[in-house]
Amino acid sequence: MAHKVIITCAITGSVHTPSMSPYLPITPDEIAEQAIAAAHEGAAILHLHARDPKTGFPAPDPELFRQFLPKIRAATDAVVNISTGGGMTMTVDDRIRAAQTTSPEMASLNLGSMNFGLFPALKRKTEWQHDWEPDFLESSRDFIFRNTFSDIETILSQLGEANGTRFEFECYDVGHLYTLAHFIDRGLVKGPVFLQFVLGVLGGIGADPENLMHMKATADRLFGDQYRFSVLGVGRAQMPFAAMSAGMGGHVRVGLEDNLYIRKGELARSNAQQVKKVRDILTGLNLDIATPDEAREMLGLKG
Numbered sequence: 534m535a536h537k538v539i540i541t542c543a544i545t546g547s548v549h550t551p552s553m554s555p556y557l558p559i560t561p562d563e564i565a566e567q568a569i570a571a572a573h574e575g576a577a578i579l580h581l582h583a584r585d586p587k588t589g590f591p592a593p594d595p596e597l598f599r600q601f602l603p604k605i606r607a608a609t610d611a612v613v614n615i616s617t618g619g620g621m622t623m624t625v626d627d628r629i630r631a632a633q634t635t636s637p638e639m640a641s642l643n644l645g646s647m648n649f650g651l652f653p654a655l656k657r658k659t660e661w662q663h664d665w666e667p668d669f670l671e672s673s674r675d676f677i678f679r680n681t682f683s684d685i686e687t688i689l690s691q692l693g694e695a696n697g698t699r700f701e702f703e704c705y706d707v708g709h710l711y712t713l714a715h716f717i718d719r720g721l722v723k724g725p726v727f728l729q730f731v732l733g734v735l736g737g738i739g740a741d742p743e744n745l746m747h748m749k750a751t752a753d754r755l756f757g758d759q760y761r762f763s764v765l766g767v768g769r770a771q772m773p774f775a776a777m778s779a780g781m782g783g784h785v786r787v788g789l790e791d792n793l794y795i796r797k798g799e800l801a802r803s804n805a806q807q808v809k810k811v812r813d814i815l816t817g818l819n820l821d822i823a824t825p826d827e828a829r830e831m832l833g834l835k836g
């Protein structure tokens with residue numbers, strides 16, 4: 534089969550705050566509406582977080598997920614991917630509860646503990662709609678994104694073994710690939726694995742083309758033909774790295790979780806707008822877009 538590109542769309546995340554963009558979906562209805570529109574534009578996978586509908590603060594409550602998941606499932610056949618990265622104030626137990634109780638086809642799994650700087654975002658906005666926003670961003674100076682070996686094992690056993698959920702393995706640096714190889718060696722993960730190379734988070738590997746080539750060369754060495762990869766470039770790196778990934782035989786992730794803009798100085802009006810933009814780039818490169826079922830087949834999902 535010719536290479537078909539899987540588009541993942543990450544709808545809201547837990548990094549951006551409501552006053553950064555009026556288009557960031559917050560309530561369950563907004564999340565459902567934007568996720569459905571993104572799927573209709575060509576996203577095969579929807580990476581989902583929830584937020585407190587009153588404040589926009591990232592929230593782990595499975596009940597919030599239950600307010601948008603049935604709507605998304607009724608209106609699309611996209612693969613549902615529930616985040617286990619959660620948000621800065623959540624414990625690991627908080628972070629896995631939604632995926633544990635909704636048993637999605639896919640969940641994210643972050644492959645290492647690291648500094649995770651949200652505070653470059655502080656520069657972007659001076660007026661705050663919610664009291665929590667400046668403190669939230671400021672506190673990321675000392676935030677350690679916790680993903681210990683035992684946390685990873687917990688997620689693998691409680692979601693993977695117990696529910697048949699497969700993973701978007703988020704790799705923020707080259708060492709994370711070796712961590713995954715270790716879990717494969719121990720028999721706790723079976724291929725083919727789906728790697729999400731994350732470039733440009735402060736604390737992780739930078740968004741430079743040579744870094745992506747090094748990540749891929751390392752994955753080739755460690756996983757042979759037992760992996761697929763996608764790339765998420767943060768902020769302005771989003772579209773250039775999507776194009777580079779697709780040119781290297783990989784897949785792409787877009788969405789307001791990773792970048793609020795559609796072009797320099799212009800906020801994206803929706804997730805679907807970014808999906809359409811990347812779809813146009815990919816079709817301009819003569820690449821085909823994978824349907825959700827084609828993504829399921831490529832990634833060995835339970836369907």
Ligand code: KMH
Nearest residue numbers: 546616617618619641790
């Ligand atoms: N916002 C991304 C850079 C997760 O949800 O598991 C990281 C992410 C983590 O997607």
Ligand code: ZN
Nearest residue numbers: 546616618790
């Ligand atoms: Zn996420």
